[in-house]
Amino acid sequence: MPHDDFTPGTVWLVGAGPGDPDLLTRKAERLIARADIVFFDALVGPAVLDLVPPGVERVSVGKRSGRHSKDQGTIDELIVAAARGAKRVVRLKGGDPSIFGRSTEEITACRAAGIAVRVCPGITAASAAAASGVASLTLRGLARQLTFVTAHAKAGEALDLDWAGLAGADRTLAVYMGRAAAAEVSRSLIAAGRAADTPVMIAVNVSLPDERIIRGRLDALAFLAAAISDRDPALLLIGEAVVGTAVATHVEYEVA
Numbered sequence: 496m497p498h499d500d501f502t503p504g505t506v507w508l509v510g511a512g513p514g515d516p517d518l519l520t521r522k523a524e525r526l527i528a529r530a531d532i533v534f535f536d537a538l539v540g541p542a543v544l545d546l547v548p549p550g551v552e553r554v555s556v557g558k559r560s561g562r563h564s565k566d567q568g569t570i571d572e573l574i575v576a577a578a579r580g581a582k583r584v585v586r587l588k589g590g591d592p593s594i595f596g597r598s599t600e601e602i603t604a605c606r607a608a609g610i611a612v613r614v615c616p617g618i619t620a621a622s623a624a625a626a627s628g629v630a631s632l633t634l635r636g637l638a639r640q641l642t643f644v645t646a647h648a649k650a651g652e653a654l655d656l657d658w659a660g661l662a663g664a665d666r667t668l669a670v671y672m673g674r675a676a677a678a679e680v681s682r683s684l685i686a687a688g689r690a691a692d693t694p695v696m697i698a699v700n701v702s703l704p705d706e707r708i709i710r711g712r713l714d715a716l717a718f719l720a721a722a723i724s725d726r727d728p729a730l731l732l733i734g735e736a737v738v739g740t741a742v743a744t745h746v747e748y749e750v751a
């Protein structure tokens with residue numbers, strides 16, 4: 496008999512990708528179909544949630560910037576309690592669980608409770624954004640490094656980032672949670688030596704029906720980001736590699 500990788504009382508942290516269910520892995524789809532209970536974040540796309548079978552319990556533990564519905568400790572406790580109740584637990588996380596997804600806290604909580612926990616990867620927002628923009632995140636000879644960085648700061652505090660390190664011309668920056676900090680990102684990178692005309696792309700609601708791709712230059716980043724609602728997830732891509740090609744599948748703006 497084949498090994499069953501989802502026995503009752505175990506937890507899978509499952510990458511839900513950027514929103515389009517076509518961007519789920521087959522494994523994620525299989526785990527969702529077998530779950531007894533699904534805990535999900537605010538950024539998990541509605542069409543992905545539609546794959547949860549009828550009758551299976553769904554628990555929103557959604558966290559959006561500035562609006563935390565459940566704190567991390569509570570989420571950890573809920574997952575552990577469900578597994579102790581002999582349920583097959585899916586913890587659905589937007590994108591890839593290992594990228595700015597607080598997965599370590601949940602893995603640690605499960606392990607401390609003696610509960611088996613595993614991780615199913617997902618497509619992270621940066622990969623999906625590059626794909627939507629028909630661009631690459633790296634570029635032979637020009638973008639030899641790719642840095643995933645979060646620009647989320649505590650309210651009223653400046654970002655504590657290594658701007659000199661991030662400003663190197665040979666890299667692409669994928670800035671998560673960067674909309675509110677766009678002005679600071681732009682100003683600080685240019686002050687640290689990154690060229691003002693470095694290409695930028697802001698990808699909003701990537702892979703969802705209302706996806707938008709906004710292109711421009713680094714010194715206009717704040718202006719470009721100002722048009723985005725704080726309800727919509729947005730990813731900033733910065734660097735020569737992300738120039739990409741305009742495509743007709745979504746709304747594109749270009750600001751010179």
Ligand SMILES: C[S@@+](CC[C@H](N)C(=O)[O-])C[C@H]1O[C@@H](n2cnc3c(N)ncnc32)[C@H](O)[C@@H]1O
Binds near residue numbers: 588
């Ligand atoms: C808490 S982080 C989670 C990242 C996620 N684990 C991943 O791998 O994509 C949330 C941030 O990811 C980015 N993001 C997630 N989904 C997105 C989407 N569909 N479109 C644009 N950005 C997205 C945004 O920068 C958002 O603020």
